Amino acid sequence: RKEVEQDPGPFNVPEGATVAFNCTYSNSASQSFFWYRQDCRKEPKLLMSVYSSGNEDGRFTAQLNRASQYISLLIRDSKLSDSATYLCVVNRAVGGTSYGKLTFGQGTILTVHP
Amino acid sequence: NAGVTQTPKFRVLKTGQSMTLLCAQDMNHEYMYWYRQDPGMGLRLIHYSVGEGTTAKGEVPDGYNVSRLKKQNFLLGLESAAPSQTSVYFCASSYSGGPKNIQYFGAGTRLSVL
Numbered sequence: 001r002k003e004v005e006q007d008p009g010p011f012n013v014p015e016g017a018t019v020a021f022n023c024t025y026s027n028s029a030s031q032s033f034f035w036y037r038q039d040c041r042k043e044p045k046l047l048m049s050v051y052s053s054g055n056e057d058g059r060f061t062a063q064l065n066r067a068s069q070y071i072s073l074l075i076r077d078s079k080l081s082d083s084a085t086y087l088c089v090v091n092r093a094v095g096g097t098s099y100g101k102l103t104f105g106q107g108t109i110l111t112v113h114p
Numbered sequence: 115n116a117g118v119t120q121t122p123k124f125r126v127l128k129t130g131q132s133m134t135l136l137c138a139q140d141m142n143h144e145y146m147y148w149y150r151q152d153p154g155m156g157l158r159l160i161h162y163s164v165g166e167g168t169t170a171k172g173e174v175p176d177g178y179n180v181s182r183l184k185k186q187n188f189l190l191g192l193e194s195a196a197p198s199q200t201s202v203y204f205c206a207s208s209y210s211g212g213p214k215n216i217q218y219f220g221a222g223t224r225l226s227v228l
Contacts, residue, residue: 031213043219100211104156
């Protein structure tokens with residue numbers, strides 16, 4: 001089983017739609033969680049951090065369910081500019097020390113069309 | 115704002131050749147990381163450093179070496195390149211290694227080994 005699993009998609013949605021991505025992780029000791037966005041042939045950039053049960057930033061909402069080891073990202077009122085790959089990222093914790101090592105999901109591809 | 119700078123951006127090698135990828139950050143970050151990204155897979159950690167003069171192995175270290183002689187620079191070396199090392203390489207840095215550390219990425223180096 002992969003440490004971090006995402007539905008690779010692709011998700012094709014019209015402008016204005018609401019879309020949700022799911023992610024599961026296997027290490028119950030994981031301490032923090034992130035969603036990164038990666039545009040085509042570009043570097044990953046932080047979209048949101050999720051430390052407790054959830055976080056909201058404008059049209060974006062991230063939820064964390066530690067009991068089910070599940071993270072989600074909800075995008076409301078999708079824009080053309082939201083088209084990208086969304087990476088679910090988990091901060092591993094091994095023996096209480098992670099040294100910042102992150103585990104990345106394979107990414108979910110989103111295409112928003114007019 | 116330079117952030118994290120990687121050189122070169124593109125490189126083509128023949129099997130058996132060697133090369134060094136340079137990563138430089140101007141944010142005074144302690145931690146630095148090298149990842150590789152292959153199609154259909156998440157970013158995988160090659161090596162990392164928790165401070166000047168330190169290095170440690172990540173998830174896929176075989177065939178690579180690293181050095182961190184100066185705090186701002188993290189070098190990734192391929193001593194004898196193999197076609198399996200064809201990939202996109204990303205360097206990242208972070209202020210600390212704690213659970214809330216955010217990693218900032220360079221623009222990547224696209225390497226092809228023929």
